[in-house]
Structures are given as C-alpha cells and as structure tokens.
Amino acid sequence: MNDDTNINITKKLYDGDAYLKEFEATVISCKESDDGRYKVILDETCFFPEEGGQTPDKGKLNDIDVLDVQTKNGIITHYVDKPLEEGTQVKGMIDWEHRFSNMQQHSGEHIFSGLVHSTFGYDNVGFHLSDNVVTMDYNGVLSMEDVYLIEEKANDVIFRNIEIIPSFPSDDEIKNIEYRSKKEIDGQIRIVTIPGVDVCACCAPHVKRTGEIGILKVMSVQNYKGGVRLSILCGKRALYAFRKKNEVVASITGELSSSEDTLVDSIQKIKEKGLSYKHKFSMACLKNVRRELEEIGADEKNVILFEDGLETATIRNLVNEMVEIHEGICGIFNGSDEEGYSFILASKNIDMKDVAGMLREKTGAKGGGSSAMIQGATSALKKDITEILHV
Ligand SMILES: [Zn+2]
Known part of the structure; x- marks a missing residue:
C-alpha cells in the first residue's frame, strides 16, 4: 500500500485504557522516509503521538526503538530505524515511567488551568509538555499571590483523590456540556472531566485519580505576551527538582557556614564586602x-x-x-x-x-x-x- 489515504485511521488503545503498557498489532505499512528512518503504521497502538503540545511516547516495537510518533488525519506513524515487514504482527511496549510522568504532568495541568479559569476567568492559550519542561501560557496576569492560591487549591484537589473521567459525548450531548477547549476540534470530541474542578476537550492519556499526580509545584512565573507563562512540575519530577535544590542549598550553606534561614543575608553581606574591597582597590x-x-x-x-x-x-x-x-x-x-x-x-x-x-x-x-x-x-x-x- 503506497498511499496513506487508503489506510484506515489508527485505533488509539490509550483512549480506552491509559494504563496499557504492551500490545500486539498488525503492521499495515512500513516505508523508508527521506532521513533513512522507517515509517511504521499499525492497525492499533498505545503509543501517544506528539499532539496538543505534548511530546510523544517512547518505547519499542519488537526490539526496535521507537524514535518518534506523529499523527496526521487520524493515522499514527511510528518512526523506527529498522524496517518491519508489512502484514506481520508486532509486539509494542511503551516506556511506562516516561508515559506515567507525562500523564501526571498533563492531569496536573488540567487541574491548574481549570482552577485558573474558574477563579480568574483566564484561558490556557499555550501548553508545552516535554521531557524537560511543562509550561502553560495564560491570557491574563497572575500575581505571585494568585499563583500560590491556585497552587494550594490544585494540591487540595490532588489530595482529595478525585476520579478523572475521559468520555466521548455524542453530538447532542456535547451541546449541553460547558468545556474548556484550546481550538476547534474536527471529528468526535474527547472530554476529560474532573468533577467540580474542570471539564476540558483533550486527546491525551490521563491518570485515573488525581491522587496519582502526587504533588504539583509551580517552578517559575514570567510575564508573557500580556499574560503569564508558568512552569510546573508534578509527581517524581517535582521530587527530583526538590532534591536538586536541596543539594544546591546544602552545598552553599556548607560553603558559607550559614544556615538556610540566614543564607540570603550571608550572600548579601559577601556581595557588599566585595563591592567595598573593589572600591578600596x-x-x-x-x-x-x-x-x-x-x-x-x-x-x-x-x-x-x-x-x-x-x-x-x-x-x-x-x-x-x-x-x-x-x-x-x-x-x-x-x-x-x-x-x-x-x-x-x-x-x-x-x-x-x-x-x-x-x-x-x-x-x-x-x-x-x-x-x-x-x-x-x-x-x-x-x-x-x-x-x-x-x-
Ligand atoms: Zn489536555
């Protein structure tokens, strides 16, 4: 088969079960791409492609690394560096640690954006979730006090361990649902509901209950295009960031023979002393x-x-x-x-x-x-x- 338009849309196994780590599928098509990689289309997959600001899943098809996953017109393409025979069965396996972390970050983002929307009326107009960074752009300014308020509320939602429910409402049902949506979506709309917190159109896999997010921490806030850009970390990503910061603070307090509480004062004094020496010199x-x-x-x-x-x-x-x-x-x-x-x-x-x-x-x-x-x-x-x- 040489034309992708003849291929049926890929069945997205993660829509039905976001926790599916392994699957078997049939190779519908395998073609060499211009860069020497092979483009593999399967009848079904649990690899989430790069979509909606989120980077794709990692993992393997048989023993071959999946290097990238893209989607177009409902057809999901896996990029691999070795060919797979068309018509054969392959075993797919996603990098679960990577996927689960993405689910935690993305569900955390929904909670945070839902709360920003209901509290301040601002929309998330830009979302980016990669292996290094999770950012949201809001079309209104949030003070540090506002950010802490939402951060506090978001963690309360996490601790309450509320169910997160994905659904595909019918055309009639969707008319009566009020939901956040970043853009007009073609085809059937998938709605992710966190009861009492947020309703949002979204194609990505989410955790089953908010408790699995663990913790949500805002890492930075900056003014951006008349609103703000926030970066957040959830789950183990937040843990690792805290660990790293703790190590940095411990090494500086050790170096300065200072305590954490007096660290800023100590650095200020060193700076002043430096300036005074510079002047004398x-x-x-x-x-x-x-x-x-x-x-x-x-x-x-x-x-x-x-x-x-x-x-x-x-x-x-x-x-x-x-x-x-x-x-x-x-x-x-x-x-x-x-x-x-x-x-x-x-x-x-x-x-x-x-x-x-x-x-x-x-x-x-x-x-x-x-x-x-x-x-x-x-x-x-x-x-x-x-x-x-x-x-
Ligand atoms: Zn989403």
Missing part, C-alpha cells in the same frame, strides 16, 4: 595612575594607559582630565590579556566614532559612543591594541 589603583600621568609630558599627543582594577566612573573622570591636557587620543584600557579589557577613549580633535569603527573591525570590540568619547570592551591583547592605536 580602585582607589589604590587611582593613586598609581595619577603618578603615571604626572610623568607624561603635556606635549605627548596620544596617551593610552593599561590598568586593572579601576571603577568605570573613575576611568571616565580620568579620561576627561586627560583630554584637557593632550591633543590626540586619550584613554584607559582596564583589565588584562586573560580576561579582556573594558575601555573609555576620548579626544578633543579626532572623531572617536572612526576610532570605534576601527577597533570594532580590527579587534572585534563591542560598544559605542559619541564623536567625543567612546566606551566598550574587547578581548584583544595589549600588544595588538597598542599597535592598532599607534601608541
């Missing part, structure tokens, strides 16, 4: 620079110094003083060959925009400024900068 450097400048005669046209440890404001003041005395280009490169230089250059008589252009071209310097003064950074070496500026 800059003042000491300034004394040296002044001594250097005293030794340079006023008839010297170009004066370029290489220093390390000066603060930006100090450099600007010095360069302003230098251009009052010297005719050519005056400036300071602050830093080292190893870590790169930041610079401020100025002149009373030369267009510094030309100099900025030259530094950009010859040293890859970044930055900009006016005809009188330029500021930027470069990773070029001192000897090359000196040569380029002819000083």
